[in-house]
Amino acid sequence: MKIVFMGTPDFASCCLKRLVDEKADIAAVFTKPDRPKGRGMSLSMSPVKELALENNIPVFQPEKLRNNEEALSALREINPDIIVVVAYGCLLPDEVLSLPRYGCINIHGSLLPRFRGSSPIQSAVLEGDDVTGVSSMYLAHDMDAGDVIYTAETPIGMYETSGELFDRLMELGAGLLSRTLKGIEDGSAPRIPQDHSKATYTRMLDKSDCPIDWNKTPKEIIKKICGLDPWPVATAELAGKTCKIYKAEYTDTKTGKAPGEVVSAGKTGIEIACAGGETIRITELQAPGKKRMKASDFLLGNKL
Numbered sequence: 001m002k003i004v005f006m007g008t009p010d011f012a013s014c015c016l017k018r019l020v021d022e023k024a025d026i027a028a029v030f031t032k033p034d035r036p037k038g039r040g041m042s043l044s045m046s047p048v049k050e051l052a053l054e055n056n057i058p059v060f061q062p063e064k065l066r067n068n069e070e071a072l073s074a075l076r077e078i079n080p081d082i083i084v085v086v087a088y089g090c091l092l093p094d095e096v097l098s099l100p101r102y103g104c105i106n107i108h109g110s111l112l113p114r115f116r117g118s119s120p121i122q123s124a125v126l127e128g129d130d131v132t133g134v135s136s137m138y139l140a141h142d143m144d145a146g147d148v149i150y151t152a153e154t155p156i157g158m159y160e161t162s163g164e165l166f167d168r169l170m171e172l173g174a175g176l177l178s179r180t181l182k183g184i185e186d187g188s189a190p191r192i193p194q195d196h197s198k199a200t201y202t203r204m205l206d207k208s209d210c211p212i213d214w215n216k217t218p219k220e221i222i223k224k225i226c227g228l229d230p231w232p233v234a235t236a237e238l239a240g241k242t243c244k245i246y247k248a249e250y251t252d253t254k255t256g257k258a259p260g261e262v263v264s265a266g267k268t269g270i271e272i273a274c275a276g277g278e279t280i281r282i283t284e285l286q287a288p289g290k291k292r293m294k295a296s297d298f299l300l301g302n303k304l
Contacts, residue, residue, distance in 0.1 A: 001024075001025060001081045001082060001102070001181065001184075001185050002025050002027045002078070002079070002080045002081045002082075003019065003024055003025060003026050003027060003080060003081070003082055003083075003084055003181075004026075004027055004028050004029075004030065004075065004078060004080040004082075004083045004084070004100075005019065005026055005028075005029050005030070005048075005052075005083075005084045005086075006029070006030040006031070006083060006084065006085045006086070006088040006090070006092075007029075007031060007048045007084075007085065007086040007087050007088050008031050008032045008046045008047075008048055008087055008088055008089050009046065009047060009048075009087050010047050010170065011086060011087045011109070011166065011169075011170045011173065012031075012047070012048050012086035012087045012088070013046075013047035013048050013050075013051050014170040014171060014173070014174045015084070015086045015107060015170075015173055015174045015177045016029070016048055016051055016052070016086075017051060017174070018174035018175070018177060018178055019084075019177070019178070019181075020051070020055050020057075022178060024181070026055075026057050027058070027078050027080055028057065028058045028059070028060060028074075028078055028080075029048060029049070029052040029057050029058070029059050029060070030059075030060045030061070030062070030065075030071075030088070030090075031046045031048040031049045031052070031059065031060075031061055031088070032046055032061065032063075032088070032089050032090070033061045033062075033063055034046075034049075034061070049061070060074055062090075064090055064091075065090050065091070065092055065093055065096055066091065066093045067093075072095055072096070075096060075099055076099065079099075080099070080100045081100055081101055081102050082100045082101075082102040082103065082104070082105065082181070082184065083096070083099070083100050083103075083104040083105070084104075084105055084106075084107075084177065084181075085104060085105070085106045085107075085139060086106065086107045086173070086177070091143070092104060092139060094141060097139055097140070097141070102184050103138050103139070104138065104139040105136060105137065105138055105139065105149065105180060105181075105184070106136070106137055106138075106139050106144075106146070107134060107135075107136055107173045107176060107177050107180075108120065108134065108135045108136075108137060108144055109121045109132075109134055109166075109169050109173065110123075110124060110132060110133070110134070110135065111131075111132060111133045111134075111135060111151055111153065112135040112137060112144060112148055112151075112194055112199075113144075113145075113194040113195060113196065113198050113199035113200070114198070114199075114200050115132075115200055115201075115202050116143060116144035116145070116199055116200065116201050116202065117143065117144065117201045117202035117203065118202055118203065118204050119202040119203065119204060119205055120132075120202055121162055121165055121166050121169060122162040122202075122205060122227050122228070123202040123227075124156060124165070125156060125160065125161070125162050125165060125223055125226050125227035126223055126224060126227035126228075127223070128219055128220070128223045129156055130155060130156060131153055131154070131155055131156065132153070132154065132156055132165070132169070133151055133152050133153040133154055133169070133172065134151065134152050134169055134172050134173040134176050135148050135149075135150070135151045135176075136148070136149040136150050136151075136176050136177065136179075136180040137149055137194075138191065145194060145196065145199070146194075147191040147192055147193050147194070148191075148192045148193075148194060149180050149183065149184075149189050149190060149191065149192070150176055150179060150180055150183070150189070150190075151176075152172050152173075152175070152176050154168060154169070154172060159222070159226060159247070159249070160226060161226045161227075161229040161230070162226065162227050162228070162229060162230070163229055163230040205228070205231075205232060206232060207232045209228060209232060210228065210232050210233060210234055210235040211234075211235050211236070212224060212225070212234050212235065212236045212245065214259035214260035214272060214273065214274055214275075215259045215260075215274075215275050216274065216275055217274060217275050217276065217278070218250055218251075218274050218278050218279070218280045219250075221248070221274055221280055222248050222249070222250065222280060225245050225246070225247070225248050229246060233245070233246070236272075236282070236285075238270065238282075238285070238287075238298070238302070238304065239302035239303065239304055241287050241288055241302070242288065243285045243286060243287050243288070243298070244285060244286040244292075245282055245284075245285050246284040246285060246286065246292060247282070247283045247284035247285075248269075248280045248281060248282045248283060249269075249280065249281050249283060250280060250281075251271060251278075251279045251280060251281050253271060253278070253279040254277050254278065254279075255273050255277055255278075255279055256277060257273040258273060259273050259274055259275055260272065260273065261273045262304045263279050265295075265299055265304045266296065266299070267296050268281060268283070268296070269281040269282050269283040269294075269295040269296060270282040270295045270298075270299070270304065281295075282295045283295050285298055287302070
């Protein structure tokens with residue numbers, strides 16, 4: 001089965017590597033154009049491009065596919081049996097969706113129809129879900145609305161960050177892609193229409209999401225800290241400084257202090273009042289211009 005693979009970041013690179021290791025027939029890779037990166041703003045290849053070049057796979061880097069006759073002509077010439085899309089970053093126009101005889105499939109980092117859109121992994125943590133997973137599906141005209149093929153579930157840890165969950169789902173997604181392609185090739189893969197009435201949608205996160213609202217419950221605050229790690233990272237004002245908050249834990253403390261007030265500060269961390277008279281304890285943070293550190297070390301040079 002001749003495959004065109006479309007993807008850009010590490011999540012997609014892991015899936016591509018699985019196909020390479022299984023000696024799949026990968027005719028070409030489509031990935032986003034090189035972008036300026038780092039302090040020097042030098043052009044940087046995507047992880048998918050790096051892996052493709054290491055394995056002598058032809059690489060195409062159109063800025064977009066819609067109304068791009070050059071890219072469409074290249075796809076027609078390749079004439080793939082199937083197109084695999086994993087975190088590509090471009091919408092596929094209908095001309096591309098209808099091109100391969102087996103259609104276009106996608107690996108998505110949630111249990112569809114929950115968390116359609118661009119930030120499904122972070123959203124599962126931010127919303128406090130106990131279970132998430134990955135879905136393989138056929139691409140359709142509407143975003144993440146196609147028929148589901150297979151899913152794979154995994155629990156979310158109490159203090160698991162989005163970054164940690166990303167790494168686990170990346171491996172889970174690679175295995176699901178392998179299973180999906182085998183199922184499509186041998187005719188055993190199902191097509192399960194999504195219940196669109198149960199669909200939920202995510203959005204791109206940005207730095208406006210960072211400040212912690214201490215009027216929220218301890219669970220909501222801790223899931224925010226976990227969900228925004230590694231980016232854009234939750235923040236809180238401590239000793240007059242906007243600090244990045246990386247780790248916090250639940251406590252058994254009850255307090256009459258207002259949300260946001262410091263309840264205690266010492267060797268175990270910084271305990272702060274939340275909604276309902278409950279508290280959380282910050283244990284790891286980063287002050288402006290400083291390295292990430294234990295909250296107890298921050299207190300050595302900062303009085304609260």
